[in-house]
Amino acid sequence: xxxVTQSPRSKVAVTGGKVTLSCHQTNNHDYMxxxxxxxxxxxxxxxxxxxxxxxxxxxxxxxxxASRPSQENFSLILELASLSQTAVYFCASSPGTGGSYxxxxxPGTRLTVL
Amino acid sequence: GDSxxxxxxxxxxxxxxxxxxxCSYETKQYPTLFWYVQYPGEGPQLLFKVPKxxxxxxxxxxxxxxxxxxxxxxxxxxxxxxxxxxxxxxxLGIRSGGSNYKLTFGKGTLLTVTx
Numbered sequence: 225x226x227x228v229t230q231s232p233r234s235k236v237a238v239t240g241g242k243v244t245l246s247c248h249q250t251n252n253h254d255y256m257x258x259x260x261x262x263x264x265x266x267x268x269x270x271x272x273x274x275x276x277x278x279x280x281x282x283x284x285x286x287x288x289x290a291s292r293p294s295q296e297n298f299s300l301i302l303e304l305a306s307l308s309q310t311a312v313y314f315c316a317s318s319p320g321t322g323g324s325y326x327x328x329x330x331p332g333t334r335l336t337v338l
Numbered sequence: 339g340d341s342x343x344x345x346x347x348x349x350x351x352x353x354x355x356x357x358x359x360x361c362s363y364e365t366k367q368y369p370t371l372f373w374y375v376q377y378p379g380e381g382p383q384l385l386f387k388v389p390k391x392x393x394x395x396x397x398x399x400x401x402x403x404x405x406x407x408x409x410x411x412x413x414x415x416x417x418x419x420x421x422x423x424x425x426x427x428x429x430l431g432i433r434s435g436g437s438n439y440k441l442t443f444g445k446g447t448l449l450t451v452t453x
Contacts, residue, residue, distance in 0.1 A: 228381075255439065266427060266445035267382070274437045282440070314381050318439070325370060325431050325439050329381030 227251070228330035230315050236336045243302040245333050247315030255320040256298040257327060258282070258290060260311040267314065273298060274320060305337045340365040344428045344444035351418050351451050359413040359447045361402075361428035370431040371395075371404050371411045372441065377424045385426075418451045425449070 228249045237243045249256065257272040269282030271290035279290040287309060289301040302309055312334050316327040344361045351357060363369065370389040374382040386395035391406035400415045411428060428444040 257441075259443075264445065267443040269440060269442075272440065274439075280438065283442075316381075320437075320439055325433070325441075326372065326384045326387055327441060329383065331379075331381050 228315055228317050228328055230313075230330040230333050232333060233331065234334045234336075236338060237302075237305045238338055239306060241305050243305050243335065243337075245300040245302075245313055245315075245335070247298045247300075247330060248296055249298075249315075249317040249328075249330075250296065251317050251319075251328060252295070253317035253319050253328075254295070255318040255325075255327075256292065257316045257318070258288075258298070258300045259314045259316065260284070260309075261314060261332070262311050270300065270313075307337050310335060310337045340367075340369075340430055340432055340442045342428050342430050342442055342444035344426075345447045347425075347446070347448040349447060349449050351449070353420055353451055353453055354417050357413070357415040357418050357422075357449065359426055359428075359449070361411045361413065361444060363409050363411065363428070363430045365430060365432060367432050367434065371402075372429040372431060373400065373402060373411075373413050374427040374429060374443075375424045376427065376446070382425075382427060387431075418449070420451045420453055423449055423451045 258270045259267045273292040291299045315330045318327045372387045373385040376382040386397040388395040388404040430442045
């Protein structure tokens with residue numbers, strides 16, 4: 225069954241440490257996205273990609289990097305994790321062709337930075 | 339820039355009552371409008387989308403009309419059930435600069451339906 229999976233599902237990190245969140249999709253979609261979800265802010269776009277080996281900045285990219293090594297995989301990297309990056313992170317994929325732009329989300333990763 | 343404003347929650351309703359979640363948007367482009375629903379512990383999932391102005395979308399008893407003149411896309415349901423308890427997101431889909439396509443989400447509205 226086509227799906228978006230994320231790993232890990234939950235992580236505790238220390239301030240200043242490096243964190244990598246991974247996303248894998250079997251939808252054969254071109255577009256992939258990373259969002260963070262915070263109470264009171266909804267979903268905010270961090271980075272996205274519409275082709276392998278290329279990424280684009282979203283609305284809140286500061287403090288985050290992204291990597292798209294293949295069509296199926298998209299990672300979010302926090303080089304120096306900070307307390308303010310505690311949040312739930314969602315990955316999504318989208319066909320992006322033929323006018324079909326709806327996004328399909330993974331189950332999320334809960335990140336706690338201490 | 340593009341923005342979406344929706345009913346601030348939380349909203350608590352009794353089973354069988356009607357629901358309206360207001361959604362207004364701002365953009366200079368021609369968007370597709372979406373409603374997403376998120377159940378506890380899950381990622382958001384598409385409820386329905388409407389790509390054209392003055393058209394209506396619907397799914398699972400929920401519906402919304404894309405009102406271009408009023409820049410609104412209010413979500414309605416005539417009779418809610420306890421299983422409708424979730425967070426509802428209105429979203430604006432804009433294509434810009436060739437391959438760039440993004441959704442801008444509202445802050446979400448938490449709905450709790452009591453038996």
